Amino acid sequence: MYEIGEEEIEALARLIRGKKLFRFGGTPEKPTETDLFERELGTHLGAKHTLAVNSGTSALICALVGAGVEPGDEVLVPGYTFMATALAVLNIGAVPVLTEVDAGLMLDPLDVARKIGPRTKAIVPVHMMGHVADLEPILKIAKERNVMVIEDACQCVGGSYRGKRTGTWGRAGAYSFNFYKILTCGEGGAMVTSDETVWQRARIQHDTGTAWRDDAPELKVPVFAGENYRFDEMRAAVMRVQLKRLEGILNRLRARNHGLRERLGQPATFEFAPVHDLAGFAGTAMFLRLENRAQAQAFAAEAGKRQLSAGLPYDSGRHVYSNWEPLIKRRGAFHPARDPLATTEAGKAQAYTVDALPRTLEHLARTVSIGIGLDWNEQQLDEAAEKIKLCGKHAAAPVAAQ
Numbered sequence: 001m002y003e004i005g006e007e008e009i010e011a012l013a014r015l016i017r018g019k020k021l022f023r024f025g026g027t028p029e030k031p032t033e034t035d036l037f038e039r040e041l042g043t044h045l046g047a048k049h050t051l052a053v054n055s056g057t058s059a060l061i062c063a064l065v066g067a068g069v070e071p072g073d074e075v076l077v078p079g080y081t082f083m084a085t086a087l088a089v090l091n092i093g094a095v096p097v098l099t100e101v102d103a104g105l106m107l108d109p110l111d112v113a114r115k116i117g118p119r120t121k122a123i124v125p126v127h128m129m130g131h132v133a134d135l136e137p138i139l140k141i142a143k144e145r146n147v148m149v150i151e152d153a154c155q156c157v158g159g160s161y162r163g164k165r166t167g168t169w170g171r172a173g174a175y176s177f178n179f180y181k182i183l184t185c186g187e188g189g190a191m192v193t194s195d196e197t198v199w200q201r202a203r204i205q206h207d208t209g210t211a212w213r214d215d216a217p218e219l220k221v222p223v224f225a226g227e228n229y230r231f232d233e234m235r236a237a238v239m240r241v242q243l244k245r246l247e248g249i250l251n252r253l254r255a256r257n258h259g260l261r262e263r264l265g266q267p268a269t270f271e272f273a274p275v276h277d278l279a280g281f282a283g284t285a286m287f288l289r290l291e292n293r294a295q296a297q298a299f300a301a302e303a304g305k306r307q308l309s310a311g312l313p314y315d316s317g318r319h320v321y322s323n324w325e326p327l328i329k330r331r332g333a334f335h336p337a338r339d340p341l342a343t344t345e346a347g348k349a350q351a352y353t354v355d356a357l358p359r360t361l362e363h364l365a366r367t368v369s370i371g372i373g374l375d376w377n378e379q380q381l382d383e384a385a386e387k388i389k390l391c392g393k394h395a396a397a398p399v400a401a402q
């Protein structure tokens, strides 16, 4: 979370006084808060259809179901993302295929080309920590090989790649509004798409087979059994205010990122990890590349002593595929009969060993992630740059000297 305050409190108070807390039941003259939020988010990000849901995971499931990914299909996911990306695939009976990340820690187009096979239905680039995946080559390969792209933009709401917002490039995109995200209402998410069928299928999936919806009779796709991922009016009221804060937050993050890079100049002891769109990325963190894991660890330890917010993506638990227990232990569902790893040819063929992605592990092991302060002033930027330089020197010094 970056910013929340009186405006959100007022919006919630207004809503509660009005006593209308259900997301459906609006009219063209009197839309619900959720109707308005969906419209505003879609307009802001440039998406034709927006479906607000209760989490980023639900948004991913809606995107996959909506796009027609089926049980037994393979879906390429990067080895560095929150585990939910892969589990959403399993949840619908499809099979995640672990794919390497590049030096910028985003899905590697070269490995995407290698991993696409006859069973591949979709590719899920993930925009981690406000950085953007290299979408152009990924979309090119997807087109050539006739597979879909579904973006996981849960950590990159509002970011853009070559002038177009993350989440709006592929068949569908997913955002999360959980507490740790750029915009938040505690828990929540949204799926965007410009495809009418994807949208209709997603709406059925998210609303218990459209039990409550006024426009159910107008659906052009057959109704099937869904679940309940509905958004609610309280979250919508908060998110409408949060959305107004989005560009301010992004501009401040980008300004701090650029200010820090300028101050660091051409560092001798580390390098900046590649960023695929420095002007458009959401930049919640800066990735620095050291020579190896030992140096990255020494950097982070020194940063801790200097009160500099620095983390090791390698040690970020369930953001690294080797810690995705449901895959490694081959428990893809609560029961083997529902587990695509046990019931489908694609699932049985996946090895999911902890060393499946050696290049991903190497990139992660030598990277340090610096948290960017939204409100850093010039002096704090100077101090952060100075600390980073000192940590870099410390990390690069021979081990005996430390």
Ligand SMILES: Cc1ncc(COP(=O)(O)O)c(C=O)c1O
Pocket (backbone or CB within 6 Å): 055, 056, 057, 058, 081, 082, 084, 085, 126, 128, 152, 154, 155, 176, 177, 178, 187, 188, 189
């Ligand atoms: C990259 C990524 N994908 C998916 C999710 C799932 O979002 P949620 O926690 O809202 O279900 C997250 C949340 O942490 C995430 O970071």
